[in-house]
Amino acid sequence: MRALFLTFSAIAYAIFFATFLYLIGFVGNLAGLPLTVDKGPVGSVGMAVITDVALIALFGVQHSVMARQGFKKAWTRTVPKPIERSVYVLMASAALIILFSFWRPIDGVVWDVANPLGQTIIWALFLAGWGIVLLSTFLINHFELFGLQQAWLHLTGREAAAPVFRQPLLYKWVRHPLYLGFFLAFWATPHMSYGHLLLSIGMSIYMLIAISYEEKDLISYFGREYEEYRSRVGMLLPGIGRRAPPSS
Numbered sequence: 001m002r003a004l005f006l007t008f009s010a011i012a013y014a015i016f017f018a019t020f021l022y023l024i025g026f027v028g029n030l031a032g033l034p035l036t037v038d039k040g041p042v043g044s045v046g047m048a049v050i051t052d053v054a055l056i057a058l059f060g061v062q063h064s065v066m067a068r069q070g071f072k073k074a075w076t077r078t079v080p081k082p083i084e085r086s087v088y089v090l091m092a093s094a095a096l097i098i099l100f101s102f103w104r105p106i107d108g109v110v111w112d113v114a115n116p117l118g119q120t121i122i123w124a125l126f127l128a129g130w131g132i133v134l135l136s137t138f139l140i141n142h143f144e145l146f147g148l149q150q151a152w153l154h155l156t157g158r159e160a161a162a163p164v165f166r167q168p169l170l171y172k173w174v175r176h177p178l179y180l181g182f183f184l185a186f187w188a189t190p191h192m193s194y195g196h197l198l199l200s201i202g203m204s205i206y207m208l209i210a211i212s213y214e215e216k217d218l219i220s221y222f223g224r225e226y227e228e229y230r231s232r233v234g235m236l237l238p239g240i241g242r243r244a245p246p247s248s
């Protein structure tokens, strides 16, 4: 059973990684992909807006609800604890695959940068965004975030350690570098269509909500240590979005 759990986690991880790579191409409109933010079946604008908002909401609800402590407690009565995170990762990938499959592009130019230097700078920001996302997962704990560590510890008969508060490298300057990377990745495009704008706005709203829930959890784990960090370090940009600790 323990080896089966690890196999399940490894498969969930492989599916996540393939989905993550596709997401880069989807948002960046990579030539050769069958479906991207600007390439796919076109219908009426009204239907496209309703469909796309529903797809973003599905992703946001799956991500936020399944990450909450209360949900995890209830959920692990059914799903074995060592693979709980891998099931979450699998569901998150499924929500993205559904988004890729049913996304409806919306034509129309919000901005279009034709200048070659401008385009190069914007693509560099786009790639930097994805790089920051990946780097941040390693700064927190990549293999735990994606469920492999939990199944491995179970296989080797060890207990999962309690969450550790980290502030290495990027976390010294901003509290949410991973989300900062996603902001760059969604917004840095030389050609912004109305469909892409909808995706960028929707994901940005989701991330701001996710940050507020995540910080409540972080304060419940780490207490004053996190409150002090929050009062000193900016949210998404250095020095901006610091929050004074509640007076006691």
Ligand SMILES: C[S@@+](CC[C@H](N)C(=O)[O-])C[C@H]1O[C@@H](n2cnc3c(N)ncnc32)[C@H](O)[C@@H]1O
Residues within 6 Å of the ligand: 136, 140, 145, 164, 165, 166, 167, 171, 175, 176, 177, 178, 179, 180, 214, 217, 218
């Ligand atoms: C997907 S990661 C996003 C991390 C962070 N919000 C960011 O944007 O870089 C979410 C997980 O990271 C954990 N986390 C966030 N900040 C942390 C920190 N400074 N130290 C340890 N864990 C952290 C949260 O508890 C959550 O399980």
